[in-house]
Amino acid sequence: RYSWNKSNLERIRNEKMSLNNPMATSLRGIAGALPTAVLALAAISTLTNTSINRWVIFGIASGGFWTFILVVWVVRRVLLSNYYYRLWRAMRTFCFLAAIAFLVCCVIFIPGGFSAGVGVKNLIIIIFANMSAVSVATQILLYGCRDSIMARHIVDASYRTLDWILGYIFFSFLFLLSFIQVVDMLQGAMLYNMKFAKALQRSRLMESNFLPSYVDRAMERLSHTLQEEIVVKTPPRPKPTKGI
Numbered sequence: 091r092y093s094w095n096k097s098n099l100e101r102i103r104n105e106k107m108s109l110n111n112p113m114a115t116s117l118r119g120i121a122g123a124l125p126t127a128v129l130a131l132a133a134i135s136t137l138t139n140t141s142i143n144r145w146v147i148f149g150i151a152s153g154g155f156w157t158f159i160l161v162v163w164v165v166r167r168v169l170l171s172n173y174y175y176r177l178w179r180a181m182r183t184f185c186f187l188a189a190i191a192f193l194v195c196c197v198i199f200i201p202g203g204f205s206a207g208v209g210v211k212n213l214i215i216i217i218f219a220n221m222s223a224v225s226v227a228t229q230i231l232l233y234g235c236r237d238s239i240m241a242r243h244i245v246d247a248s249y250r251t252l253d254w255i256l257g258y259i260f261f262s263f264l265f266l267l268s269f270i271q272v273v274d275m276l277q278g279a280m281l282y283n284m285k286f287a288k289a290l291q292r293s294r295l296m297e298s299n300f301l302p303s304y305v306d307r308a309m310e311r312l313s314h315t316l317q318e319e320i321v322v323k324t325p326p327r328p329k330p331t332k333g334i
Contacts, residue, residue, distance in 0.1 A: 119233030130222035
């Protein structure tokens with residue numbers, strides 16, 4: 091389904107049957123997910139200022155998040171299967187704006203010791219633990235379920251989502267850095283140089299004989315094609331019959 095990461099996952103999935111010991115490779119890959127799982131458990135244990143059990147808070151917050159993701163996925167599947175593309179785009183925009191509004195409300199209205207202790211710090215820890223859990227599950231499916239089509243789709247979608255999230259994080263980081271005057275001047279200089287280079291290339295292309303010669307050759311090919319069509323469509327003249 092997604093072709094951008096097939097070359098990177100080809101050897102792990104053993105598509106060319108080049109692994110000498112696939113079982114050992116699978117066990118080594120699954121064992122490589124253990125440190126990430128330990129980090130997720132350690133992150134959950136660092137939840138502080140909680141009036142109830144931290145595992146209950148983590149379960150409620152994570153359950154609500156994944157329930158929301160599941161509902162959005164089901165609605166997306168239903169809308170796209172019924173060809174409601176415009177409605178899905180509107181709903182996707184609404185969900186994105188709702189997520190941003192939720193994060194802003196968490197930063198503004200949820201201090202460190204509010205309610206059950208789900209403050210901004212604890213919210214970041216819960217998000218980190220969930221991302222670590224998804225990483226562990228993806229690695230287990232990648233190494234342990236090579237022959238499953240559904241597992242492959244889940245792994246590809248996970249890597250694609252991770253690439254999308256990292257891209258937006260990098261964009262947000264550059265956006266915040268652009269408020270610094272030095273970085274703003276550097277970005278302006280880079281954009282000016284890129285635009286100047288494109289304008290120079292365009293002017294050289296227009297001044298050269300490449301474009302006129304290309305147009306002339308295209309017109310010659312077009313006229314030659316029209317002449318061939320006229321010759322083909324014109325019926326041949328009947329030959330005069332000789333009298334007996």
